Amino acid sequence: MTQEILQLLNVESAYGPIKAIRGVSLKVRQGEIATVLGSNGAGKTTILKTISGIIDPRKGSIEFKGEAITARDPAHIVQRGLVHVPEGREVFPLLSVRDNLLMGAYTRQDRDGVARDMETVYGYFPILRERAGQDAGLLSGGQQQMLAISRAIMAAPALILLDEPSLGLSPKLTREIFEIVVRINRERGTTILLVEQNANMALNAADYGYVLENGRIVMEDTCERLREKEDIKEFYLGLKDDGVRGERRWKKKKTWR
Amino acid sequence: MNATRSSDTRAPDGLWDLAHLQPRTEVVVPGDTIPAIFWKAVEMRGDRTWLRQKELGIWRAWSWNETAEAVREIAGGLMALGFAPGECASILSNTVIEWVLCDLAVLSCGGVANGIYPTDAASQVHYLCEDSRSTVLFVEDDEQLDKALEVRERLPLLRKVVVFDMEGLRELDDPGVISLDALRALGREHMQAHPQALAQRVAACRPGDLAILVYTSGTTGKPKGAMHSHRGLVYTMHGYNTLAAQGEDDERMCFLPLCHIAERMGGEYAALYTGAVLNFVENPETVPENVREIAPTVFTAVPRVWEKFYSGVMIALKEASRLQQAAYAWSIGVGQAIAERVLAGQPVGGALRFKFRLARWLALDNVRKLIGIHRARFLVTGAAPISPELVRWYLALGVPMLEVWGMTESCGASTGVPASRIKPGSIGPAAGYNEVRLDPATGEILVRGPNVFMGYLNLPEKTAETIDADGWLHTGDVGTVDEDGYFRITDRMKDIIITAGGKNITPSELENELKFSPYITDAVVIGDAKPYLTVIIMIDQENVEKFAQDHDVPFSNYASLTRAREVQALIQGEIDRVNARFARVEQIKKFFLLDTQLSAEDEELTPTMKLKRKLVQAKYAERIDAMYR
Numbered sequence: 001m002t003q004e005i006l007q008l009l010n011v012e013s014a015y016g017p018i019k020a021i022r023g024v025s026l027k028v029r030q031g032e033i034a035t036v037l038g039s040n041g042a043g044k045t046t047i048l049k050t051i052s053g054i055i056d057p058r059k060g061s062i063e064f065k066g067e068a069i070t071a072r073d074p075a076h077i078v079q080r081g082l083v084h085v086p087e088g089r090e091v092f093p094l095l096s097v098r099d100n101l102l103m104g105a106y107t108r109q110d111r112d113g114v115a116r117d118m119e120t121v122y123g124y125f126p127i128l129r130e131r132a133g134q135d136a137g138l139l140s141g142g143q144q145q146m147l148a149i150s151r152a153i154m155a156a157p158a159l160i161l162l163d164e165p166s167l168g169l170s171p172k173l174t175r176e177i178f179e180i181v182v183r184i185n186r187e188r189g190t191t192i193l194l195v196e197q198n199a200n201m202a203l204n205a206a207d208y209g210y211v212l213e214n215g216r217i218v219m220e221d222t223c224e225r226l227r228e229k230e231d232i233k234e235f236y237l238g239l240k241d242d243g244v245r246g247e248r249r250w251k252k253k254k255t256w257r
Numbered sequence: 258m259n260a261t262r263s264s265d266t267r268a269p270d271g272l273w274d275l276a277h278l279q280p281r282t283e284v285v286v287p288g289d290t291i292p293a294i295f296w297k298a299v300e301m302r303g304d305r306t307w308l309r310q311k312e313l314g315i316w317r318a319w320s321w322n323e324t325a326e327a328v329r330e331i332a333g334g335l336m337a338l339g340f341a342p343g344e345c346a347s348i349l350s351n352t353v354i355e356w357v358l359c360d361l362a363v364l365s366c367g368g369v370a371n372g373i374y375p376t377d378a379a380s381q382v383h384y385l386c387e388d389s390r391s392t393v394l395f396v397e398d399d400e401q402l403d404k405a406l407e408v409r410e411r412l413p414l415l416r417k418v419v420v421f422d423m424e425g426l427r428e429l430d431d432p433g434v435i436s437l438d439a440l441r442a443l444g445r446e447h448m449q450a451h452p453q454a455l456a457q458r459v460a461a462c463r464p465g466d467l468a469i470l471v472y473t474s475g476t477t478g479k480p481k482g483a484m485h486s487h488r489g490l491v492y493t494m495h496g497y498n499t500l501a502a503q504g505e506d507d508e509r510m511c512f513l514p515l516c517h518i519a520e521r522m523g524g525e526y527a528a529l530y531t532g533a534v535l536n537f538v539e540n541p542e543t544v545p546e547n548v549r550e551i552a553p554t555v556f557t558a559v560p561r562v563w564e565k566f567y568s569g570v571m572i573a574l575k576e577a578s579r580l581q582q583a584a585y586a587w588s589i590g591v592g593q594a595i596a597e598r599v600l601a602g603q604p605v606g607g608a609l610r611f612k613f614r615l616a617r618w619l620a621l622d623n624v625r626k627l628i629g630i631h632r633a634r635f636l637v638t639g640a641a642p643i644s645p646e647l648v649r650w651y652l653a654l655g656v657p658m659l660e661v662w663g664m665t666e667s668c669g670a671s672t673g674v675p676a677s678r679i680k681p682g683s684i685g686p687a688a689g690y691n692e693v694r695l696d697p698a699t700g701e702i703l704v705r706g707p708n709v710f711m712g713y714l715n716l717p718e719k720t721a722e723t724i725d726a727d728g729w730l731h732t733g734d735v736g737t738v739d740e741d742g743y744f745r746i747t748d749r750m751k752d753i754i755i756t757a758g759g760k761n762i763t764p765s766e767l768e769n770e771l772k773f774s775p776y777i778t779d780a781v782v783i784g785d786a787k788p789y790l791t792v793i794i795m796i797d798q799e800n801v802e803k804f805a806q807d808h809d810v811p812f813s814n815y816a817s818l819t820r821a822r823e824v825q826a827l828i829q830g831e832i833d834r835v836n837a838r839f840a841r842v843e844q845i846k847k848f849f850l851l852d853t854q855l856s857a858e859d860e861e862l863t864p865t866m867k868l869k870r871k872l873v874q875a876k877y878a879e880r881i882d883a884m885y886r
Contacts, residue, residue, distance in 0.1 A: 010806055023806040059806070218815070249425035
């Protein structure tokens, strides 16, 4: 049994009176890609924001590498090796691509290592090297996503939180980004917690998955087994039998078994 | 007259104030068949509202005249399709207005109406249509239609499938399927050509004719179709009003499955007769919101619903402030003190009444509003056993809860608790319209009267087993009767447990106590021919999740919740609490929690969401055995 790098116990977060996550317990094991699937408003982003310290939870605890990081300062959490790639990339538009990457390495002292990692990310995404001097705001959406992921790598994290990398990207670009995400995981051993609406992509890339509905986890299993579940097929992968009439509009009831 | 009627329908001030809940014995609407009464009621009530249902979020009222027009057109359509008197039409739908319209149209044509649960699988739909020899099948929407189409080829008698809601079916081109609107159009033409046809059919309908089929959810074997004649239905309909009368000013909520005798008789037909307004819920999931919106003045439901309301209040209470909790505790205490006095037949003094007024203002009125029973004159519970504690809780809120007991075969209620003398835990004395007695040999409760059904369709032997030569219906429930003639159910005859030690145990007593816990939805006690008792428990997901959350118990999905050590300990604590009230041999030694979340589609549950004892025992035999190792 590999060891957990991240553990959430009964985490509850709210925006004012609205509870976004209502008691989430999950584990991410060292070296794996874990994914949280869920529809709009299920609470996926809130989970990530709570982990990285942007939101303080109402209840529950978060442990990273054996240390309690519940409601700690986000800067401290980054220094401990946990980096958050936010939804919608959030690159610094007026800084050059290179400076954006260096911002990612802000917490690091080892210049050699930074230079080495800079080369690595240029290896993953050659387009970033070509555009290194340009303002990040001039990059396309896909390139900005590449930059956001690269910026995270520059912090040399043990764990990356990846929020909807496929958002607004073409299917082809999405596939490319996911391939790199898997490579980062395999080659660098970086653990990744991925949040996605694109269930098909996420289930193929990740090792272990959680399904979140209305702020609660309703199902968890290896992605291999999740792909075979009836509810996942019908509600997340859009695979359904068409019924007797050859077209079926009504939805079965979710049972989460 | 008007003044007294409106004062009739106000909610009581408190439990001491139940004098207005009077039986009504005179005939409200004349007629000796369901269609005769319906058409007479239309004549009498005309533009008054009868049915209400939400359309796109806005309540739409159906007057008696509008209802009649729709029924006339549907009936015309049926006749145009060649639907002959005595033929059966089945209805496969949730509880919606169209259900009632089609039911009344089928009966007006002299036909037989049969309901099918919308949660039934295609194979069950096939069996019920085949057994009832249905020639027309009404379905709610595309989902239900697909079930019908799947089995249609094996139903040679089925001529047409009629769809209420055509959304998503615009492309459908099938000669065997027609929309309800198209059927009504067909009916309009037919009625123009044959204006007297419907009136003739209604007049030709005889009281002794078979009117409806109600299939009992056979826990073992195939479901059996209980036959009820017009005479039986009308007789019982009159009878219900002698238990606790209702009238045109009453608002009711129609939400239980109409294929179940409780909503069919206590809801649809009782409202048809008395003129009470039937408000339909949007769907089974919106019941809690709809109750608050409708605020019924008369409210009939099954124990599961009352349990759910209670546990909803308990959850809200846990989230309330200390002050609010204290206000509730004091107020419910006052309510309980009054309930005790009323139950003991003692007068409630002015001081206590004043305190109750304060209690209502402080907390109890809010609790009532939270549930949606703030206008309720009385509540009726039936169709399954209810915990006496729960009845006492509603009484403490100042709302009378009257338990009735009956079964499909007795056309619903056979006994009922009168408002003038409530005894929680008792199902009340025999209703005036039928005889009820105990079998001297076995203690089984027997019922005799015109409300008793005609027999099971196609099953003369089963009928003979159920109704004896003297006309007594053998209900299968075992009970006792006290000196006031109040009956108590001890258990279903076939459910009584005899342990290996030879001790007779009535599982429902233990189960009802367990179900009063907000953490337990249902329980099945096991122990027949076993050395000790064990129990299978279905937890209340919402409350147990809340408990886990409050106590930092980590869980992810339902199964992991049931496995959590703290949850196991919580349930053990609930069992210990119940065990404390019973003798040693009657105590539960072990238990396990069902780790799948069950829904109405699952075979383990009855349509009223109770665990099926036999099925659960068979299905979980291995885990049960493990408790005896």
